[in-house]
Amino acid sequence: MSAAGGGAQLSTGMVVATPVTRRPRPLTGLRGTGVAGMVSAAVIAIATFVAIFGPLLAPYNPNLPNLSLAWVGPVGGHLLGFDFQGRDVFSRLLAGAQSSMLGPLAVVVLSMIAGAVLAVVAAWRRGAADAVISSGLDILFAFPGILLAVLATAVFGAGLTAAAIALSIAYMPYVARVLRGVALRERSQPYIAALEVQGSSATVICLRHLVPNLLPLIVAQGTIMFGWAMVDLAAISYLGLGVQPPQANWGVMISENQTGIVQGYPLPALSAGLCIVAVVIAFNVLGERLFAQAEAAGR
Amino acid sequence: MPDQATAPVLEVTSLRKEFGDLVAVDDVSFRVAEAGSVAIVGESGSGKTTIARMIVGLERPTGGSIAACGHDRSRPARSLRDRRRRGREVQIVFQDPYTSLDPRQTAEEAIDEVLRLHHGWPADRRRARVAELTELVGLDERQSRALPRALSGGQRQRVAIARALAAEPRILILDESVAALDVSIQAQVLNLLADIRDETGVSYILISHDLAVVRQLTEEVVVLYRGQVVERGPTPRVLDDPQEDYTKRLRASVPRPGWKPARRARPGPTPQEGSP
Amino acid sequence: MNEPLLAVTGLTVRLDVSGAKRAVLRDVALTVDAGEALGLVGESGSGKSMTARAIDRLLPRGAEVDGTIRFDGRDVNALAGADLRRYRNQVAMIFQDPRAHVNPVRRIGDYMTEALRTNLGVPAAEASHRASDMLSQVGIDGGARRLRQYPHELSGGMLQRVMIAAALLTEPRLLLADEPTTALDVTTQAEVMAILDELRHEFGLAMVFITHDLELAAAICDRTAVMYAGQVVEIRESAQLHDDPLHPYTAALAAARPDITRTAGRLRAIAGRPLSAFEAPPDQCAFAPRCGYALDACRAALPEITELDGGLSRCVRARELRGKLGAPANA
Numbered sequence: 001m002s003a004a005g006g007g008a009q010l011s012t013g014m015v016v017a018t019p020v021t022r023r024p025r026p027l028t029g030l031r032g033t034g035v036a037g038m039v040s041a042a043v044i045a046i047a048t049f050v051a052i053f054g055p056l057l058a059p060y061n062p063n064l065p066n067l068s069l070a071w072v073g074p075v076g077g078h079l080l081g082f083d084f085q086g087r088d089v090f091s092r093l094l095a096g097a098q099s100s101m102l103g104p105l106a107v108v109v110l111s112m113i114a115g116a117v118l119a120v121v122a123a124w125r126r127g128a129a130d131a132v133i134s135s136g137l138d139i140l141f142a143f144p145g146i147l148l149a150v151l152a153t154a155v156f157g158a159g160l161t162a163a164a165i166a167l168s169i170a171y172m173p174y175v176a177r178v179l180r181g182v183a184l185r186e187r188s189q190p191y192i193a194a195l196e197v198q199g200s201s202a203t204v205i206c207l208r209h210l211v212p213n214l215l216p217l218i219v220a221q222g223t224i225m226f227g228w229a230m231v232d233l234a235a236i237s238y239l240g241l242g243v244q245p246p247q248a249n250w251g252v253m254i255s256e257n258q259t260g261i262v263q264g265y266p267l268p269a270l271s272a273g274l275c276i277v278a279v280v281i282a283f284n285v286l287g288e289r290l291f292a293q294a295e296a297a298g299r
Numbered sequence: 300m301p302d303q304a305t306a307p308v309l310e311v312t313s314l315r316k317e318f319g320d321l322v323a324v325d326d327v328s329f330r331v332a333e334a335g336s337v338a339i340v341g342e343s344g345s346g347k348t349t350i351a352r353m354i355v356g357l358e359r360p361t362g363g364s365i366a367a368c369g370h371d372r373s374r375p376a377r378s379l380r381d382r383r384r385r386g387r388e389v390q391i392v393f394q395d396p397y398t399s400l401d402p403r404q405t406a407e408e409a410i411d412e413v414l415r416l417h418h419g420w421p422a423d424r425r426r427a428r429v430a431e432l433t434e435l436v437g438l439d440e441r442q443s444r445a446l447p448r449a450l451s452g453g454q455r456q457r458v459a460i461a462r463a464l465a466a467e468p469r470i471l472i473l474d475e476s477v478a479a480l481d482v483s484i485q486a487q488v489l490n491l492l493a494d495i496r497d498e499t500g501v502s503y504i505l506i507s508h509d510l511a512v513v514r515q516l517t518e519e520v521v522v523l524y525r526g527q528v529v530e531r532g533p534t535p536r537v538l539d540d541p542q543e544d545y546t547k548r549l550r551a552s553v554p555r556p557g558w559k560p561a562r563r564a565r566p567g568p569t570p571q572e573g574s575p
Numbered sequence: 576m577n578e579p580l581l582a583v584t585g586l587t588v589r590l591d592v593s594g595a596k597r598a599v600l601r602d603v604a605l606t607v608d609a610g611e612a613l614g615l616v617g618e619s620g621s622g623k624s625m626t627a628r629a630i631d632r633l634l635p636r637g638a639e640v641d642g643t644i645r646f647d648g649r650d651v652n653a654l655a656g657a658d659l660r661r662y663r664n665q666v667a668m669i670f671q672d673p674r675a676h677v678n679p680v681r682r683i684g685d686y687m688t689e690a691l692r693t694n695l696g697v698p699a700a701e702a703s704h705r706a707s708d709m710l711s712q713v714g715i716d717g718g719a720r721r722l723r724q725y726p727h728e729l730s731g732g733m734l735q736r737v738m739i740a741a742a743l744l745t746e747p748r749l750l751l752a753d754e755p756t757t758a759l760d761v762t763t764q765a766e767v768m769a770i771l772d773e774l775r776h777e778f779g780l781a782m783v784f785i786t787h788d789l790e791l792a793a794a795i796c797d798r799t800a801v802m803y804a805g806q807v808v809e810i811r812e813s814a815q816l817h818d819d820p821l822h823p824y825t826a827a828l829a830a831a832r833p834d835i836t837r838t839a840g841r842l843r844a845i846a847g848r849p850l851s852a853f854e855a856p857p858d859q860c861a862f863a864p865r866c867g868y869a870l871d872a873c874r875a876a877l878p879e880i881t882e883l884d885g886g887l888s889r890c891v892r893a894r895e896l897r898g899k900l901g902a903p904a905n906a
Binding site for chain 2 (some may be wrong): 618619632714731760761762763764765766768769770772773788789790791793794817818827828831832833834835836837838840841842843844845846848849860
């Protein structure tokens with residue numbers, strides 16, 4: 001289809017052939033994600049702040065048990081009461097934010113780097129290299145994250161490190177699959193060919209042109225995956241394979257305090273669960289919005 | 300007529316390209332003289348774009364040879380230095396202005412990148428050269444600093460031309476470079492291309508299906524049908540007095556005042572339609 | 576004089592572009608008589624496609640439409656339900672890229688006979704028979720076999736013929752053709768144009784033929800309308816458009832095109848670039864900034880339509896420039 005003139009995207013996706021010089025700039029960045037996006041960003045910002053400064057902000061010692069106070073409800077300065085070992089729930093939540101957020105961060109960073117590298121290599125070289133990488137990724141797809149985490153802890157012992165690495169490996173194929181598709185499309189664009197004809201090296205073209213044009217998608221994907229990783233790691237910690245008690249961690253808190261739910265003291269477990277839910281939803285919503293923005297950011 | 304004694308700046312001999320069973324280019328030979336301008340004309344499936352891609356190294360010939368500025372380029376470049384040197388011999392401007400520029404680079408940045416690739420110049424010398432090139436292609440300051448999304452199709456093609464010229468190539472391949480432009484803009488860019496050739500002595504290879512544009516810009520024409528050369532010669536002669544059936548049909552299909560299209564007596568596929 | 580089959584008057588369309596309502600068509604007026612072919616020529620932003628969509632009621636949601644479109648005397652924008660469906664049977668549209676408009680997962684036969692079966696209640700066997708006949712009319716043999724094929728098995732040119740055949744099956748009285756041959760090779764284009772011309776005469780079909788190619792429109796259309804920045808600037812008998820245009824833009828457009836019969840020195844390019852309706856200032860001639868004949872009067876007010884020699888021109892100086900705009904040779 002010949003493309004005479006520019007294109008302004010109208011609501012039904014029809015292209016009105018108009019020169020684009022004076023069109024108002026599309027909303028990019030955070031402002032373009034709408035109210036839901038900005039609220040989510042705020043939630044994430046708070047969670048990040050707490051993750052960094054949590055232990056300093058905690059009004060009471062999150063790790064000191066006092067069995068005489070077990071399951072006591074909210075009283076005095078203790079907003080959320082005490083957990084099954086008599087520790088202040090609110091302080092424990094604040095302190096637990098650190099490991100609860102750090103784990104997913106590591107997973108996202110590791111899987112995105114590994115996935116992006118594989119996707120770009122597969123898309124750039126195409127042919128045999130692409131076939132080999134894609135087959136390898138297909139094999140990895142077969143392993144659910146939790147299963148890999150269980151295997152990892154069996155081999156390396158329980159703890160956040162093993163679980164995070166296992167999840168990174170499990171998530172990598174998702175990243176690679178999404179990025180590969182877009183990378184393939186970008187790689188076939190004439191502007192990449194023009195650089196090849198100029199004699200630019202493959203590495204330079206990939207780093208300076210291909211990857212930056214994938215960046216919106218990478219950020220969107222990473223944001224969504226943070227939410228998944230958080231749920232998966234919480235589940236792993238809940239199962240006793242990740243962060244070990246008595247270290248503060250939201251997933252661990254659910255596990256430790258679950259008996260309280262049936263006994264009539266739901267607050268400790270529920271509040272930890274709500275923290276996870278709130279942060280995961282925030283990441284999901286923001287991620288979806290960023291995703292839509294990345295898709296819409298066409299030519 | 301170009302002087303036969305001067306070495307041609309591009310020489311293509313018995314070029315062949317197969318994609319599996321399909322022979323896209325079959326025994327194509329032609330040469331381009333210094334500061335000359337040759338058109339490769341054909342419809343879909345003629346192989347013209349494949350030939351262009353083979354000349355710039357985006358596809359590898361199955362057979363035959365290509366030599367530009369005296370250096371053979373039938374095989375892929377062996378080193379990065381070789382690739383860069385080839386970039387200084389032959390450059391290309393693609394058809395679609397909307398995908399031939401990196402959406403994240405301004406015109407100045409795109410041209411500067413090419414300059415840094417080929418020359419070890421200091422920043423101010425590069426800046427001066429970028430200004431020269433943008434002026435050459437008729438871009439003002441605002442346009443040079445703009446991202447592609449703020450530029451129209453014609454303006455983007457000017458950027459693409461400037462970027463290609465930044466490598467100071469001896470040969471510029473124009474792969475349907477004006478086909479996607481409005482008529483009034485097309486005229487501007489065609490004038491620009493003629494001026495550039497006058498000023499710099501670059502040779503053109505114009506890949507096109509538009510015979511009027513071919514007449515405007517080129518001195519010689521090679522007509523392709525299904526991968527083979529069916530006719531060649533000086534552009535005016537081939538267009539005014541075509542000898543081969545296909546060329547005649549091509550010429551007769553061009554709308555002009557008083558033109559009345561007639562169905563061909565013998566029903567059958569046109570090149571675009573392939574075999575039923 | 577008979578009432579025209581299609582009469583568009585004062586058509587103004589505003590669309591939501593990036594958050595604001597902007598005009599894409601301004602005061603467009605044209606008529607098409609039964610059996611007549613009208614060419615609609617323009618560059619980017621001229622509004623030619625938008626006009627066809629307005630006629631076929633295919634504008635995006637939220638479009639504001641002023642003015643009237645009358646088909647066979649009835650107000651098109653007032654039609655609804657069964658009337659609207661009947662209207663769509665009478666006005667068929669074909670597009671530039673057939674692959675974007677034909678469902679790739681359904682067979683050609685399904686695509687072609689759908690309107691017949693669902694809107695007109697024609698039984699399936701009869702519908703397939705008619706489809707097959709129509710295919711041979713457009714030059715595709717092997718009817719029954721073709722009907723079972725999928726779109727990807729046909730090339731662009733053949734698919735375009737299929738789209739034309741499908742459009743003609745409901746026996747429309749008006750065909751809107753939006754750049755149907757722009758994506759085709761020149762020889763395929765000639766073939767498809769010949770088919771359109773022949774079928775049009777055979778079925779007594781009226782046609783609005785949209786293109787950016789002035790020469791192409793002039794070849795098979797009786798009259799040609801030229802659009803610029805969302806307005807019709809000239810309507811003229813095609814035969815006279817090239818030699819005796821009534822608007823400077825038409826003349827400039829013809830002069831900007833390279834001549835296949837002569838090797839010219841330089842082309843007479845028009846400075847600047849084509850504007851869209853919403854970029855052009857509303858109270859002056861949209862072409863004035865680029866026009867070689869512009870005077871202060873052109874910038875003072877929006878030019879009215881002048882009738883001249885059976886044609887129309889939206890130029891204040893139309894009468895004065897008559898005869899001087901004809902295509903002189905390129906230098």
